[in-house]
Amino acid sequence: MILESIVTTVSPEGRVNIAPMGPIVRPPSGDAAFPTFCLRPYEGSRTCGNLLDNGKAVIHVTDDVLLLARAAIGTIDPTGLVCQAEGASREHVRLVDCHRWFAIEVTHAGGTPPRHELVATCIAEGTVRPFFGFNRAKHAVIEAAILATRIGMIDSTQIKDELQRLAVPVQKTAGPDELAAFELVQKYIEQRMISPAEYLA
Incomplete structure (x- = not known):
């Protein structure tokens, strides 16, 4: 199963990076209490660099699509958004507001650059608030x-x-946050839209 999530990592200089990611979730096996994860970051991304440096991250389950949209189109100032993950190292920084979080450590690195495949185990986890669920607008965002x-x-x-x-389900089922998130992404795409040929020129 691929989990649409937000991942936090920390650079060697202590800078927190917040980014969307879809890690593969593997159910617990044997005596393991928690699932394992396979993260597939691209070479050159801040998330990839931080993971290759210290092998630590926190994966978040959240329905905050406005935060996810902001993370997808640019960097986010983490001030006020993050705190130390309980029971984990100082490189494990979690979102203050989420449904559930998993502090992970990479145990195996593979894949072929530019896409890495990093297998990680969970060393701590927590539930912040109940998961209310997604509607069509959240999925569209x-x-x-x-x-x-x-x-x-x-x-x-x-x-x-x-x-x-995607604009259709947003118009029909969105609340204020979903409308703001979709508008943010829509403007970003319109401002940067170029053809693949122009991109590679």
Whole structure:
């Protein structure tokens, strides 16, 4: 199963990075109490660099799609958003507001750059508040945020068409946060839309 989540990592200089990621979740086996995770960060990203440096991260389950959208299109000031993860190291910094978090440590590094495959075990976890769930608008914002990270990789017409399709459930089922998140991603895509040929030129 791939989990749409927000991941926090810490640089050697102590800077916290907040980024969306879809790690593969593997159920607990044997005597293990927690699942294991496979993270697949791209070479050159802050998340990848931090993970390769110290092998530590915190994975968050959250329905805050506005935060996820902001994380997908740029860096976020972590001030007031994060705190120390209980029962973990100083490199494990979690979101103050989330549903559940998992502090992890990488145990095996593989994959072929530019995409790494980092297998990690959970060393601590916690529940902050109950998970209320996703509606169609939240799912649409997540898909739109993923599109924003694919600019220059897939055809611009495909991105535009998909964005128009995703606007329908947002218009029908969104609350204020979902509307703000979709508008944020939409403007980002419109401002940066270029064709793959132009991107590679």
